[in-house]
Amino acid sequence: MSSAQTLWWQTGIVYQIYPRSFMDSNGDGVGDMAGITSKLDYLHWLGVDAIWISPFYPSPQADFGYDVADYTNIDPIYGDLNAFDQMVKEANARNIKVIVDLVPNHTSDEHQWFQQARSSRANPKRDWYIWRDPKPNGDPPNNWFSYFGGNAWELDKETGQYYLHLFHKKQPDLNWRNPEVRQAMYSVMDFWLKRGVHGFRIDVMPALIKDEQLRDNPLNPNWVEGDPFWLKQFTLYSEDQPEIHEITREMRQLTEQYPERVLIGETYMPNPRLVKYYGDNLDGLHLPFNFGLLSFPDLTAGKIKKTVDDYEAVLPPGAWPNWVVGNHDTVRIASRIGAARARIAQMLLLTLRGTPTCYYGDELGMVNIPLAVEYIRDPAANGSPNHGRDPERTPMQWNSQPNAGFSPSGVTTWLPVAPDYHQENVENQQQDPTSILSLVHSLIELRRATAALNRGSYRSLDNVSADCFVYLREFENQKFLIALNFSEQPQHLTLPEWGEGRLALSTEAKPVGTITLANLTLDGTEGVIIELV
Numbered sequence: 001m002s003s004a005q006t007l008w009w010q011t012g013i014v015y016q017i018y019p020r021s022f023m024d025s026n027g028d029g030v031g032d033m034a035g036i037t038s039k040l041d042y043l044h045w046l047g048v049d050a051i052w053i054s055p056f057y058p059s060p061q062a063d064f065g066y067d068v069a070d071y072t073n074i075d076p077i078y079g080d081l082n083a084f085d086q087m088v089k090e091a092n093a094r095n096i097k098v099i100v101d102l103v104p105n106h107t108s109d110e111h112q113w114f115q116q117a118r119s120s121r122a123n124p125k126r127d128w129y130i131w132r133d134p135k136p137n138g139d140p141p142n143n144w145f146s147y148f149g150g151n152a153w154e155l156d157k158e159t160g161q162y163y164l165h166l167f168h169k170k171q172p173d174l175n176w177r178n179p180e181v182r183q184a185m186y187s188v189m190d191f192w193l194k195r196g197v198h199g200f201r202i203d204v205m206p207a208l209i210k211d212e213q214l215r216d217n218p219l220n221p222n223w224v225e226g227d228p229f230w231l232k233q234f235t236l237y238s239e240d241q242p243e244i245h246e247i248t249r250e251m252r253q254l255t256e257q258y259p260e261r262v263l264i265g266e267t268y269m270p271n272p273r274l275v276k277y278y279g280d281n282l283d284g285l286h287l288p289f290n291f292g293l294l295s296f297p298d299l300t301a302g303k304i305k306k307t308v309d310d311y312e313a314v315l316p317p318g319a320w321p322n323w324v325v326g327n328h329d330t331v332r333i334a335s336r337i338g339a340a341r342a343r344i345a346q347m348l349l350l351t352l353r354g355t356p357t358c359y360y361g362d363e364l365g366m367v368n369i370p371l372a373v374e375y376i377r378d379p380a381a382n383g384s385p386n387h388g389r390d391p392e393r394t395p396m397q398w399n400s401q402p403n404a405g406f407s408p409s410g411v412t413t414w415l416p417v418a419p420d421y422h423q424e425n426v427e428n429q430q431q432d433p434t435s436i437l438s439l440v441h442s443l444i445e446l447r448r449a450t451a452a453l454n455r456g457s458y459r460s461l462d463n464v465s466a467d468c469f470v471y472l473r474e475f476e477n478q479k480f481l482i483a484l485n486f487s488e489q490p491q492h493l494t495l496p497e498w499g500e501g502r503l504a505l506s507t508e509a510k511p512v513g514t515i516t517l518a519n520l521t522l523d524g525t526e527g528v529i530i531e532l533v
């Protein structure tokens with residue numbers, strides 16, 4: 001593929017901002033739009049090409065914005081449309097594009113569509129949601145669970161029917177079989193595209209359309225007490241129905257009316273079902289999120305190699321890959337695999353073939369912190385300190401001032417700041433050439449400057465070492481070898497066929513220099529990028 005054929009969202013890097021936690025400009029303890037604007041210079045310095053901002057729409061915040069009460073406005077906590085426009089303008093002035101979060105599967109129960117729908121069975125908006133009569137014994141219409149625990153149906157006593165909510169009961173599911181719903185959501189997309197956004201991250205894409213008969217999901221016979229409850233049943237009828245691909249095509253057609261926009265789907269799906277979301281003729285989503293690297297508490301070289309190779313093997317021709325190692329729903333990478341290996345994970349993310357998405361704070365090695373019960377905010381936690389996603393959503397650590405520079409001193413932030421902020425913050429790490437932030441900065445700089453890394457081919461090497469993942473990235477006559485040692489012990493690699501190379505970057509901040517591939521020694525948990533000559 002020549003450089004002329006690659007688009008910004010292919011060669012570029014996406015950075016995810018959780019707006020409540022990025023920067024609080026008005027001292028109310030919650031991040032906001034003006035806060036994001038004030039940190040665009042940092043993002044420009046870091047070198048990202050686009051920011052994806054988790055929902056900032058008016059919302060009762062039952063699921064922190066993933067319960068939208070108005071799709072075409074900004075929640076006053078975050079500012080207003082002017083503040084949004086200002087943010088987009090300032091971002092674009094720094095060559096940063098803005099991707100917004102679209103939550104089409106469900107609204108808030110406080111959205112006026114739902115208010116109307118629940119007002120009577122005869123209301124014209126009734127069919128915009130999924131209503132069913134109770135079973136004769138009063139039970140819910142089927143056995144589907146809610147991802148936040150319990151049954152996915154809530155009885156509306158006034159009208160005597162249950163409505164479906166695959167998430168919180170304050171997040172009723174829309175009925176995507178109703179053409180008016182589709183049109184309404186496409187108008188929402190058009191509203192934001194006209195406002196200058198460069199794309200959407202689409203929430204729970206596979207769930208949008210359900211089995212027409214709402215059949216019971218089969219139970220998982222292998223489920224045992226202690227496994228996550230959502231593995232209790234297979235989501236055969238509640239997700240990933242064949243008709244979903246009609247919807248991705250419709251969204252794609254709409255988006256194509258604007259140049260170089262991108263559709264990124266939240267698609268927690270195993271292969272090969274995942275890659276179906278590109279569309280049979282690459283006419284679906286541009287980037288169905290590939291979460292293959294999120295599931296490892298034990299990031300071993302062999303498992304990673306298999307994950308990458310398997311995904312590369314099932315990608316349809318011409319489909320552009322993408323990678324993620326952290327997001328607002330998953331334990332932070334540094335907590336999953338430890339500080340040392342988090343550095344290799346960044347090298348992995350930023351040298352694989354395909355668009356990387358970086359979760360805010362992972363560039364600092366931010367960790368999950370244990371939270372006392374009174375700090376639990378996430379509905380998915382169900383009141384337990386052992387569950388929920390709050391610990392990966394704590395405020396960004398900007399400096400060593402009180403509240404980490406996120407909120408002014410004396411303010412109670414919406415979630416506590418992680419106590420390691422005194423050392424681990426942007427200001428300190430920018431000054432320390434050995435910090436993970438300096439490493440991520442260098443990785444991004446190298447990736448941006450190197451066609452082999454941002455658009456080249458990928459090939460893994462077999463049988464090099466059980467503890468190292470070694471692969472090549474090539475473009476025209478550029479050739480880079482990446483070797484990542486996931487073990488704590490030093491590893492000696494013998495790759496005489498690759499002659500000599502130049503060390504371009506090591507996770508250990510070693511000086512660049514000549515390397516003989518016949519005798520390559522990696523320190524424990526070291527990763528290297530070597531330009532082959």
Ligand code: GLC
Pocket residue numbers: 063066067103167203204266328329
């Ligand atoms: C997605 C979001 C998650 C949210 C859920 C319901 O999985 O990433 O944060 O709770 O959808 O909207």
